[in-house]
Amino acid sequence: MSLERSRWRVEDSIEVEIVVGPGARRELGRLAREAGPYSAAALVADGGAPRGPLRDLAEALRAAGLPVYEKTLPGGEGVKNLETLVGLWGWMAGHGLPRDTLLVAYGGGAVSDTAGFAAATYMRGIDWATVPTTLLSMADAAVGGKTAVNLSAKNIVGAFHHPRIVLADVELAETLPREDYVSGLAEVVKHALLEGREFLDWLRRSAGRLLERDLAVLTEAVRRSLDAKMRIVARDYRERKGDRMLLNLGHTVAHALEKATGYTMRHGHAVAVGLVVEGIAASLKLGLPRETVEEVRELLASLGLPIAPPRELDPRSALEAVKLDKKRRGGRILVPMLRAVGDPVIVEMELGEALSLLEEAWRIAAGAGGE
Numbered sequence: 001m002s003l004e005r006s007r008w009r010v011e012d013s014i015e016v017e018i019v020v021g022p023g024a025r026r027e028l029g030r031l032a033r034e035a036g037p038y039s040a041a042a043l044v045a046d047g048g049a050p051r052g053p054l055r056d057l058a059e060a061l062r063a064a065g066l067p068v069y070e071k072t073l074p075g076g077e078g079v080k081n082l083e084t085l086v087g088l089w090g091w092m093a094g095h096g097l098p099r100d101t102l103l104v105a106y107g108g109g110a111v112s113d114t115a116g117f118a119a120a121t122y123m124r125g126i127d128w129a130t131v132p133t134t135l136l137s138m139a140d141a142a143v144g145g146k147t148a149v150n151l152s153a154k155n156i157v158g159a160f161h162h163p164r165i166v167l168a169d170v171e172l173a174e175t176l177p178r179e180d181y182v183s184g185l186a187e188v189v190k191h192a193l194l195e196g197r198e199f200l201d202w203l204r205r206s207a208g209r210l211l212e213r214d215l216a217v218l219t220e221a222v223r224r225s226l227d228a229k230m231r232i233v234a235r236d237y238r239e240r241k242g243d244r245m246l247l248n249l250g251h252t253v254a255h256a257l258e259k260a261t262g263y264t265m266r267h268g269h270a271v272a273v274g275l276v277v278e279g280i281a282a283s284l285k286l287g288l289p290r291e292t293v294e295e296v297r298e299l300l301a302s303l304g305l306p307i308a309p310p311r312e313l314d315p316r317s318a319l320e321a322v323k324l325d326k327k328r329r330g331g332r333i334l335v336p337m338l339r340a341v342g343d344p345v346i347v348e349m350e351l352g353e354a355l356s357l358l359e360e361a362w363r364i365a366a367g368a369g370g371e
């Protein structure tokens with residue numbers, strides 16, 4: 001008997017509605033009505049985020065005719081685990097929430113990664129919206145569809161599941177402690193370096209007002225950042241072709257720094273130093289002009305971000321962590337690097353070569369910017 005064969009293309013095309021600006025949270029009711037119909041809303045909130053805007057969200061959902069079920073989680077990395085996830089599943093199932101429930105995550109990246117994964121898995125996936133409350137989550141984590149919890153290591157269990165609605169309400173950044181706010185700016189710089197000269201020059205001109213949390217400038221920074229990320233994500237949603245790996249710029253070194261400091265260094269601070277070290281590596285390997293590296297250092301410093309690895313760290317032992325990097329392929333590793341601003345490439349190197357290159361760059365960065 002002959003074999004009957006057929007081939008189907010079944011991937012969904014997903015629409016993500018993104019609104020950025022002061023008061024963006026008030027769009028939730030209208031957008032939920034447009035994206036729906038939904039029969040209920042599950043509002044999962046970060047206990048560290050301001051409470052007033054949370055009430056606005058609940059009201060907007062009720063005004064859109066949805067019964068609202070609310071759950072508050074403690075914010076921060078400690079929440080991103082299987083226990084929280086099981087708790088969310090049980091809470092939704094306990095209320096008998098159906099498949100046409102809209103889950104709304106309100107919080108930092110830890111809460112949205114966890115709530116997003118609950119949405120990806122509850123009843124095989126329900127729609128979700130996200131209202132990020134930290135600068136890092138507004139400018140980065142809110143879009144791209146990566147959801148996960150931690151297990152033996154970070155983000156070990158997760159799913160790709162885009163939110164249908166992203167409301168980056170910059171007013172919510174007003175309550176962030178200064179160091180957390182500044183830390184979020186590192187990802188904005190990263191997106192500008194990937195995107196191109198126009199964004200980078202705008203950022204340099206706007207650094208002062210951005211630090212003052214001028215809402216108009218902050219809106220522009222977040223919008224440009226999300227656009228830059230979505231342009232890359234749209235080309236390689238599931239990180240299959242490699243394009244999405246470009247978003248890891250600065251992160252090979254950043255992850256090593258976080259590990260070596262026992263995760264006491266803020267992520268954005270580690271990314272800032274990573275951008276400098278990997279920038280120097282790119283100038284050694286690909287001829288990225290040293291003036292560009294200097295420009296990046298000055299920009300990061302003007303935003304209050306660190307630009308040199310802590311002196312007490314030994315580069316060789318800190319960089320051991322690179323051997324466990326998720327971009328490693330056997331004895332080789334893929335490292336995103338800049339040839340020029342707006343011209344990133346994925347460089348494949350022998351692991352040994354990458355380690356020596358990064359170590360040399362680290363030593364130069366420590367010498368050039370050490371405090």
Ligand SMILES: NC(=O)c1ccc[n+]([C@@H]2O[C@H](COP(=O)([O-])OP(=O)(O)OC[C@H]3O[C@@H](n4cnc5c(N)ncnc54)[C@H](O)[C@@H]3O)[C@@H](O)[C@H]2O)c1
Pocket residue numbers: 046047048049050074075076077080107108109110111113133134135136137140141142143144145146147154155172173174175176177180
């Ligand atoms: N999914 C992605 O694409 C992606 C991208 C980058 C980072 N992440 C993840 O994001 C997480 C980090 O997120 P984060 O930097 O937002 O930190 P976070 O979620 O850990 O929150 C940090 C602290 O800020 C508090 N907080 C939240 N909003 C606040 C506000 N408006 N005012 C004052 N305090 C507030 C929280 O309660 C928490 O204590 C990590 O787990 C990381 O893996 C995910």
